[in-house]
Amino acid sequence: MTGQAMNGEAAIEILSPGPLASVQDLGRHGCLALGVGRSGAMDPLALTLANRLVGNEAGIAGIEFTLGAFALRFHADAVFALTGADCRATLDGLALPPLWCMTARAGQVLKGGAARGGMRSYLAVAGGFRVAPVLGSASTDLKGGFGGWEGRALRPGDRLPLRAAGRAVPHCDWGLAPESLAALCGPADAPIRVVAAAEYGLFDAAARRDLVEAEWTIQPDSNRVGYRLAGPALALTRRVELLSHGILPGTIQVPPSGQPVIQLSDANTCGGYPKIGAVIGADLWRLGQARLGSRLRFALVERAAAVAALRRQALAAEALFARLDRARRAVA
Amino acid sequence: MAEPVPPLHTSWLGEGAVLCQSDPAPLEPALQERFWTLAEAVRRLPFAREAVPGMNNLLVMIDPDAEGEAAVAAIRQCWATAGRRAVAGREVTIPVRYGGEGGYDLAHVAAVTGLAPAEVVRRHSAGCYVVYALGSQPGFGYLAGLDPALAVPRRDVPRVRVEGGSVVIGGAQTGVISRTSPSGWHVIGTTDLPFFDPDRDPPALLAPGDTIRFTIESLVP
Numbered sequence: 389m390t391g392q393a394m395n396g397e398a399a400i401e402i403l404s405p406g407p408l409a410s411v412q413d414l415g416r417h418g419c420l421a422l423g424v425g426r427s428g429a430m431d432p433l434a435l436t437l438a439n440r441l442v443g444n445e446a447g448i449a450g451i452e453f454t455l456g457a458f459a460l461r462f463h464a465d466a467v468f469a470l471t472g473a474d475c476r477a478t479l480d481g482l483a484l485p486p487l488w489c490m491t492a493r494a495g496q497v498l499k500g501g502a503a504r505g506g507m508r509s510y511l512a513v514a515g516g517f518r519v520a521p522v523l524g525s526a527s528t529d530l531k532g533g534f535g536g537w538e539g540r541a542l543r544p545g546d547r548l549p550l551r552a553a554g555r556a557v558p559h560c561d562w563g564l565a566p567e568s569l570a571a572l573c574g575p576a577d578a579p580i581r582v583v584a585a586a587e588y589g590l591f592d593a594a595a596r597r598d599l600v601e602a603e604w605t606i607q608p609d610s611n612r613v614g615y616r617l618a619g620p621a622l623a624l625t626r627r628v629e630l631l632s633h634g635i636l637p638g639t640i641q642v643p644p645s646g647q648p649v650i651q652l653s654d655a656n657t658c659g660g661y662p663k664i665g666a667v668i669g670a671d672l673w674r675l676g677q678a679r680l681g682s683r684l685r686f687a688l689v690e691r692a693a694a695v696a697a698l699r700r701q702a703l704a705a706e707a708l709f710a711r712l713d714r715a716r717r718a719v720a
Numbered sequence: 721m722a723e724p725v726p727p728l729h730t731s732w733l734g735e736g737a738v739l740c741q742s743d744p745a746p747l748e749p750a751l752q753e754r755f756w757t758l759a760e761a762v763r764r765l766p767f768a769r770e771a772v773p774g775m776n777n778l779l780v781m782i783d784p785d786a787e788g789e790a791a792v793a794a795i796r797q798c799w800a801t802a803g804r805r806a807v808a809g810r811e812v813t814i815p816v817r818y819g820g821e822g823g824y825d826l827a828h829v830a831a832v833t834g835l836a837p838a839e840v841v842r843r844h845s846a847g848c849y850v851v852y853a854l855g856s857q858p859g860f861g862y863l864a865g866l867d868p869a870l871a872v873p874r875r876d877v878p879r880v881r882v883e884g885g886s887v888v889i890g891g892a893q894t895g896v897i898s899r900t901s902p903s904g905w906h907v908i909g910t911t912d913l914p915f916f917d918p919d920r921d922p923p924a925l926l927a928p929g930d931t932i933r934f935t936i937e938s939l940v941p
Contacts, residue, residue: 420772420781421759422924423854423898423916522918532858532899534918586731586739631747632855632862634772634779638734658774658855658862666734669784694735695784 398464398553400513402546406458406500408612411517411536411548412653413449416525420657426637427527427535428653430612430676431508433572433705434472438512440709441469441489441563443716449519449526450512451542456503460511462492465557466550467514470498473506473677488563506677515552530612531654562719564712572704579687580671582640583694585663587628591642595622599664603683604648610680612654617684621646628662635659638667650675668694670701726751728799730792736769736784738792740799741777747864751776752852753804756928761798767791773853773928775862807929809851814896814911814932816845816887820940822910829889829906832872837941843867844887844894844908849932859898859916859924863932866894878904885911887934898924909934 402409412435415428429435429452436446456475462468467489470477474486480496492498503509519526519537528536537546579600588596598620607616622642635641639651641661650667651659652675667675668689678684689697726742733739740758742751755778759771762778767786772779782791818841819826830837849865856862871892882888882903887896890905897903898915915925926932 418770420770420779421854422858422922423856423860424858424918424923523923529858531901532916532918583732583734585733586729586741629744631744631775631777632853633739633741633774633777634733634737634855636733636737636779636781656856657772658853663733666732666737668735691732691735691788695788698735698784 397547398466398550399547400466400550401461401463402542402544402548403459403461403497404457404544405542406453406456408454409458409542410452410528410530411449411519411526411542412452412528413526414447415653416523416527416529416535419523420634423657424523424532425529425655425657426653427525427529429510430653431472431510431673433673433701434508434677435510435512436705437487438469438471438510440712441471441487442467442512442514444512444514444516448512448516449536450510453500453509453511455507456500456509458500459497461497462494463547464494464550464553465491466552467491467557467560468498469512469563470500470509471512472509473503475500475503475509477501485563486566487569489560491557491560507679508676513550513552514557515550515555518549518551529654560719562715568708572701572708579685580674581668581689581694581697582665582686583668583689583691585639585665587624587630587662588664590624590626590628590662591664592623592625594620595624595664598622600686600688603685605683606678606680608680612652614652614655615650615675615678617648617650619647622648622664624662630660630662632658632660635663636666638669638672639663640665640667652676668697670694670697722803725800726754728796730795732788733779736781738780738782738795739777740780740795745776747776747852749850749864750804752864753806754799754802756807757802757804758795758799761802762795765794765798767794772855774855775852809927809929809931812926812930812932814887814913814934815937816909816911816934817938818844818887818909818936818940822883822886823908823940825906826908826941829870829872829908833869835869838939840870840908841936841939843870844889845934845936847934849894851926851928851930851932853928854924854926857897857899857901858918859926861895861915861926861930861932863893863895866892868892870894872906874904875906878902882907883910884915885913887911
């Protein structure tokens with residue numbers, strides 16, 4: 389088990405976590421049959437990018453901040469990167485560009501302002517945090533109360549120990565131009581792509597049309613468990629009683645109200661509401677950055693298009709990370 | 721004579737999962753055994769990442785790079801040939817303190833079913849339940865075998881907080897809440913058995929195929 393870092397130990401100290409901060413990696417896989425959900429970063433691309441900026445493997449746990457407004461103190465020298473939603477971060481008052489990798493010196497304070505243009509920001513530190521994996525992942529299962537940092541959201545005063553403590557810390561001060569993410573992220577205003585699910589054909593023609601033609605508003609009570617959408621009520625041609633079955637992040641359920649719910653990282657592993665579709669894997673990160681109250685549109689695609697989109701995204705990520713690695717070596 | 725193989729319906733859930741179901745029917749133990757057997761068989765397929773049994777269904781997570789039609793065909797082949805085997809599960813006895821502070825809905829369940837509280841408890845503890853699947857929350861077992869006379873519709877508005885260890889009835893099902901969480905099921909008792917501990921191996925107390933008996937540790941009608 390990990391414990392609170394002792395005074396003087398290499399750590400970062402949370403001064404203010406903002407609305408919700410938690411330790412997350414790319415999720416807990418292989419435990420659905422135990423009733424244990426995925427958890428993990430809501431924007432896995434941004435977490436991966438933060439890790440690659442500091443030279444970590446993609447799957448190392450970082451901190452997911454929600455809507456910015458956080459502050460933390462470095463109690464040791466450390467290389468860190470901040471990605472995802474731009475929160476106009478400052479290090480001891482010095483403004484950091486978004487997508488930046490920087491060396492913090494012991495005692496320095498990193499502050500995030502209100503996030504703009506997105507929902508979640510990710511902090512990675514070179515070497516990662518010393519957080520013990522639970523069931524194969526360092527992600528916090530916020531509902532289950534395990535994993536991550538003591539199985540809970542971060543609080544003021546938490547001191548997360550750094551794994552790379554004691555090693556020489558190089559000087560870093562570099563980052564990515566936001567335009568360099570264009571190939572990876574695609575157009576910001578593109579519809580969220582959806583593959584039809586088991587009960588798609590049981591929805592009436594108006595519902596199937598509304599799914600892709602209407603604008604859907606993300607309701608304010610949405611969170612890491614799921615996003616509730618408001619729009620035209622989606623109706624079935626007949627009432628169906630489903631037996632409980634496995635569901636996944638991205639599953640779009642339609643409860644009797646007709647207002648869809650998109651299951652996300654902290655979703656339950658089983659559900660019983662009719663499923664009109666599922667958001668494709670390549671677009672899940674965009675939901676993770678979609679602001680509460682904002683509007684989105686859906687487009688229906690075939691599975692083959694979903695697979696192709698995931699492949700294109702993986703290739704774009706590889707190309708970007710290869711450029712990053714070359715740039716980091718050149719700087720070093 | 722081999723029994724006829726029931727139909728299997730498959731549908732994609734995103735690009736990385738296939739939901740396998742049979743014809744809609746009341747829960748059937750023989751069908752559940754087929755889905756357990758299917759889960760075992762598909763876990764050996766090279767493209768399968770996870771197999772998640774539900775109630776008379778199975779969700780199979782597959783490598784998104786796998787060729788879709790071939791993957792579905794391989795799952796269907798398993799269904800056609802794997803047959804069904806009963807799972808030799810463990811017998812788990814769950815001592816319950818029925819009613820009182822930790823069973824605050826016992827009177828409500830009694831009122832809705834028209835049975836005396838003691839009779840609700842007698843019937844609940846007389847049952848032999850089979851764990852069909854784990855899901856919804858870590859270590860929560862979906863059980864079959866509730867006396868139909870004990871079925872009570874779920875609450876219209878779920879409670880925000882139901883303690884882990886609460887023995888509950890929801891619709892035609894019963895179970896034990898494994899982690900303190902919101903729930904719309906009715907709380908008729910409490911047990912101290914730990915149903916999920918991530919540091920234990922296996923982390924879940926129950927597994928599909930286990931049989932469960934509830935025993936009366938105490939009763940406050």
